Amino acid sequence: MTTPNHLSVRQALQAMEAGELTSVALARACLERIAERNAEVLAFTAVDPAWTLEQARRSDAEPHGPLRGIPFAVKDVIETQHLVTAYGSPIYSGHQPKTDAACVARVKEFGGLVLGKVATSEFATQTPSQTRNPLNLAHTPGGSSSGSAAAVADFMAPVAFGTQTTASTVRPASYCGIVGYKPTFGFINVAGLKPLSPAQDTITILTRSVADAAWCGFGLQGDRVSAEPVAAPRLAVCYSSQWDAVRPEMAQAIEDLAAAAERAGAKVTRVRLPDALESIIDLQGRLFAFEARQSLAHERQHHADQFSDRLKARLSGGENIDSDEYLSMRQTALIARQNMGALFDGIDALLYPPAQGEADEGIADSGSAQFGALWSLMHVPCVSVPMTKGPKGLPMGVQVIGPYGNDLRTLQVAAFVEGLRQR
Structure with missing residues (x-):
């Protein structure tokens, strides 16, 4: 058999259902790959091998759901009860959330498990993490879902949660040679995601195949979906x-x-x-700046000295946007969606x-x-x-x-x- 961490999600599930693979073996292979490569790639920010293997043992004892036994890497702007969530910022070093984000809880509900936390840029904005592109360590893996893309591309994880507010999944997926699926807004519940631009924030899925992206994305809803290719699109x-x-x-x-x-x-x-769509391309950035300035109001007021210069500059772009312009932008975007x-x-x-x-x-x-x-x-x-x-x-x-x-x-x-x- 192919080394377990090189299996796709669907291959791993089929092997587990046939009794040829256990969740423990899959998780252990992923952990071994992390131990081998993470010092160079710097994709993972938090891992607890003993805890991960305990989750896998429970999954093997009581397999259930469309995600049975599959280990998920979780972007570090998505909260996890067991593992530190720092949102890519020194402000939250050592921060331990009280609960899991909704998407993490759904993974567990439908049989999956948490492999570890993966790097993000600062609050999922433009200041990058230290993660390297695993295909060439001298190159960027893209942002802000840098750790998610690198972990999947380097066979550390079969699937990872990312997020996208602008292009934070599709770009790193392209750079790392994997699949990045940004669902319709709201399809994956965002409770427990550190807000940035609530009008656009989307939780995403990164995998090594389209079939895996579909299975995992819909698996979070309890569905078993096979995305067979369209014959003549x-x-x-x-x-x-x-x-x-x-x-x-x-x-x-x-x-x-x-x-x-x-x-x-x-x-x-x-x-x-x-x-009509060309004219609103630049609107996205202004909407982002206004909402991000509000979302990070506490951090901006009390910890701005720990912001990067790039983040300070980006948030300053929302200073001169008043409520009338903001509501107008929301209305313009809504009309464009209705006509799209x-x-x-x-x-x-x-x-x-x-x-x-x-x-x-x-x-x-x-x-x-x-x-x-x-x-x-x-x-x-x-x-x-x-x-x-x-x-x-x-x-x-x-x-x-x-x-x-x-x-x-x-x-x-x-x-x-x-x-x-x-x-």
Whole structure:
């Protein structure tokens, strides 16, 4: 058998159901990989091996639910009762929450277990963690779900919780060559997530396959969902002003993917982002600044000396936004969401860059978040799927974007796109 930590979620579940694998063996393999690699990758911030193995033993004794025996890594802005949650900030060093976040409690409710906490940028904003890209330690893994993406890509965990308020899942997934699933806003309950921009904060799933992302995302609802690839999806490459920042190799890779999709039976068209949506791309950042300034009001008033300069600057962008502008922004975003259905007329999903290209060298910056901003604001499901490699040999993904609430169909289309790499 493949080393347990290299199994996909679905493979591990099938092996456990067949009596060929135990949760203890899977958890132990993940812990051994963490012990072997974390000093270099710096993905995990808190691990308690004895506690994790005790959870696994209980799972083996009483297996149940769609997530039976599967170890989840948890981004460190999501609260865990047993493990320290520092939100990526020295302000909360050693902080021990009283309860688990709702998504963590649901993992346990449906048979899964907690493997450990993984690194995040400061309060899931722009100041990066120390995590390295496991595919090349000299490069960024992306942010803010840096530890989540690195842990899954390096076979430390089969699945990890991330979050996305702008592009904090689709970009690191692309940089690390894995799948990042940002559900429809609110599909995964955010209770116990440190708020940043409540109008956009979304808990996400990072895995090594689209099937695993679907199984885990819907498994948190108690459902058993298999995202079989759509036979002949209707796709559209969506162009916008943001493509001016896309590197030539990323643009060409998406065109090549579109051609491969047509050869595989998909109907592929080209669309231009409507002016009504183009005009609100920048609104996302201002909405974020206003809400983040409120969400971090206590920290800003009492611990601002422990903020990074980058966070101070970003929060200052919300100072000159009054309540009238804020409510106007919320109204504008709502109207855009209500009218967005027209963009998907005759289309199952859009193809869009998740990042400018492959991961940049260095970890001082985690890359541009602009390519997720609009879609996070619009609350639609997005799946970053590995596509090809860039000139430096690092992965590049494509963002598959579906209509609001059509998560399963979007994942099925993403599974089709994923399969193009194997043709």
